[in-house]
Amino acid sequence: MTGPEIEKLIQLLARLPGLGPRSARRAALDLLKRRDALLRPLAEALNVAAEKIVACAICGNLDTVNPCAICADVRRDSATLCVVEEVADLWAIERSAAFRGRYHVLGGVLSALDGIGPEDLGIARLVERASAPEVREIILAMNATVEGQTTAHYVTDRLAGTKVQVTRLAHGLPVGGELDYLDDGTLTAALRARRAI
Amino acid sequence: MTGPEIEKLIQLLARLPGLGPRSARRAALDLLKRRDALLRPLAEALNVAAEKIVACAICGNLDTVNPCAICADVRRDSATLCVVEEVADLWAIERSAAFRGRYHVLGGVLSALDGIGPEDLGIARLVERASAPEVREIILAMNATVEGQTTAHYVTDRLAGTKVQVTRLAHGLPVGGELDYLDDGTLTAALRARRAI
Numbered sequence: 516m517t518g519p520e521i522e523k524l525i526q527l528l529a530r531l532p533g534l535g536p537r538s539a540r541r542a543a544l545d546l547l548k549r550r551d552a553l554l555r556p557l558a559e560a561l562n563v564a565a566e567k568i569v570a571c572a573i574c575g576n577l578d579t580v581n582p583c584a585i586c587a588d589v590r591r592d593s594a595t596l597c598v599v600e601e602v603a604d605l606w607a608i609e610r611s612a613a614f615r616g617r618y619h620v621l622g623g624v625l626s627a628l629d630g631i632g633p634e635d636l637g638i639a640r641l642v643e644r645a646s647a648p649e650v651r652e653i654i655l656a657m658n659a660t661v662e663g664q665t666t667a668h669y670v671t672d673r674l675a676g677t678k679v680q681v682t683r684l685a686h687g688l689p690v691g692g693e694l695d696y697l698d699d700g701t702l703t704a705a706l707r708a709r710r711a712i
Numbered sequence: 713m714t715g716p717e718i719e720k721l722i723q724l725l726a727r728l729p730g731l732g733p734r735s736a737r738r739a740a741l742d743l744l745k746r747r748d749a750l751l752r753p754l755a756e757a758l759n760v761a762a763e764k765i766v767a768c769a770i771c772g773n774l775d776t777v778n779p780c781a782i783c784a785d786v787r788r789d790s791a792t793l794c795v796v797e798e799v800a801d802l803w804a805i806e807r808s809a810a811f812r813g814r815y816h817v818l819g820g821v822l823s824a825l826d827g828i829g830p831e832d833l834g835i836a837r838l839v840e841r842a843s844a845p846e847v848r849e850i851i852l853a854m855n856a857t858v859e860g861q862t863t864a865h866y867v868t869d870r871l872a873g874t875k876v877q878v879t880r881l882a883h884g885l886p887v888g889g890e891l892d893y894l895d896d897g898t899l900t901a902a903l904r905a906r907r908a909i
Contacts, residue, residue, distance in 0.1 A: 518776045520764055524757040530750055532742050533735035534728075542728040544800050546758070547765055547774055553727055558758035560721040561743070565751050567717055568744055577744055579715045603741050 521547075573644075575620030575637075577602050585609075585618060592616040594651040596644060598670060600624055600658060608656065616654075619644060624662040625669055636666070638673055645677045655683045718744075770841075772817030772834075774799050782806075782815060789813040791848040793841060795867060797821055797855060805853065813851075816841060821859040822866055833863070835870055842874045852880045 521543060529539035546554040570576070571583035578584055585591060595616030599605050605618050621636040633639070645653055653674060657663035671681050686704035688697065697705075718740060726736035743751040767773070768780035775781055782788060792813030796802050802815050818833040830836070842850055850871060854860035868878050883901035885894065894902075 518765070518781070520757070520760050520776055521774065524754075524761050527750065527754045527757050528728075531725075531731075531739040533731055533739060538730035540803070541800065542730060543761075544774070544798070545729050547761060547799075550762060553724065554758060554762050557721075557724045558755055558762060560717070560724050561751060561755035561758065563717050564721050564740075564744060565747060565755060568715070577718065577741070579717055584715070601741070602744075603738065606737070 574605075574618045575602070575622055576605055576618060590615075593649045595654065596641075596650055596652070597654045597656050598641065599656050600663060600666070604656065604658070614654075616652075621657075621666070624657070624660075624666045626662060633669065633673070638670060641670065642673055642677065645674055645679050650679055652680045652682060655681065657683075659684075659686060771802075771815045772799070772819055773802055773815060787812075790846045792851060793838075793847055793849070794851045794853050795838065796853050797860060797863070801853065801855075811851075813849075818854075818863070821854065821857075821863045823859060830866065830870070835867060838867065839870055839874065842871055842876050847876055849877045849879060852878065854880075856881075856883060 524546075525536070525539045525543045528534055528542050529536045531539075534542060546557070567579045568577050569579070569581050571578060571581055571586055573582045573586045576583040576585060580587065592615050595614075596619050597605075597608060597614055597616055598619045598621065599608065600621055600623060602620055605620055608614050608618075619641050621638070621641075623631055623636055625631060625633065625636065644650065653670075655667040655670060657667045667683060674681050685708060686701065687708055688694070688701070688705045694702065721743075722733070722736045722740045725731055725739050726733045728736075731739060743754070764776045765774050766776070766778050768775060768778055768783055770779045770783045773780040773782060777784065789812050792811075793816050794802075794805060794811055794813055795816045795818065796805065797818055797820060799817055802817055805811050805815075816838050818835070818838075820828055820833055822828060822830065822833065841847065850867075852864040852867060854864045864880060871878050882905060883898065884905055885891070885898070885902045891899065
């Protein structure tokens with residue numbers, strides 16, 4: 516029906532998270548309709564990304580410089596390391612502007628099923644960073660999923676030999692959340708961790 | 713937070729239909745994670761598409777050859793022209809394999825609001841094609857929306873001077889559809905167009 520070039524484009528677009536085969540077809544047609552406004556700039560941006568963006572050798576963040584802008588920023592607090600699963604989580608915390616320390620991106624979670632062990636996540640390197648004299652606190656900011664919390668437990672165990680304080684994000688009612696729509700687990704956690712006003 | 717190169721990539725991805733700012737960020741990170749498997753091939757496919765894929769001068773279909781494979785195919789029936797709004801609609805009809813004639817892609821619908829008139833859709837060129845001696849039937853396969861049907865009405869009027877028979881797609885119960893979930897308009901159309909068994 517369509518040439519192999521268009522099919523190839525649709526198949527590649529369909530592999531992006533959030534796009535299925537149907538929306539990939541729509542996206543491909545849209546790209547071909549807006550060649551100069553969208554198709555060529557996107558091709559160029561992808562080429563630039565492929566050439567220039569690298570993973571930071573210190574924290575695992577993605578940037579055009581190595582070490583990344585966060586690791587290179589002398590104004591950031593070296594005493595606190597925030598451990599996250601993915602670069603997306605690092606970005607989410609940066610958007611909140613609530614953290615001025617440094618990061619450590621694991622690049623995934625422990626998973627026996629997917630064959631991902633401690634060595635794949637570079638946890639030895641995290642322990643090494645945590646052992647530096649200036650580091651005083653490690654914040655475990657994994658997702659509140661079974662895999663995320665399992666990984667957090669494992670990291671806590673591995674950090675037991677260092678002198679750092681290990682903390683985790685608070686669990687509770689999301690800001691703007693309604694009790695009636697909250698799951699039991701979150702409600703239980705919010706009640707247990709209640710604080711004096 | 714992130715470099716301008718990543719931001720640029722996210723912004724361009726967010727302009728694809730079906731991807732919002734959030735899913736564009738996920739897609740960008742996914743691309744950067746799968747450089748050789750996805751990022752580079754996609755950049756290459758986009759470059760190929762930008763260079764090679766052109767609109768067919770006869771029917772408006774997208775292909776790497778001009779005239780397109782359908783217009784160049786001598787086995788297709790030149791007596792029947794199917795008029796569609798967009799290339800996506802042409803592809804949908806081709807997938808059904810129920811039509812062996814030729815196509816005419818308008819590239820949109822009449823819209824006073826968006827300032828799209830008959831000259832933008834090249835309706836004069838359609839009338840010209842319909843006037844060719846071999847053409848006997850024009851199938852109007854516009855969407856069953858107000859805009860699509862308005863355009864179909866206009867095209868019908870413009871074709872009144874030619875000797876071709878103008879038809880439109882049947883309206884009725886979709887195959888696999890349930891009466892209880894059908895809108896009143898479709899149900900009315902299906903009842904009116906009932907056929908003897």
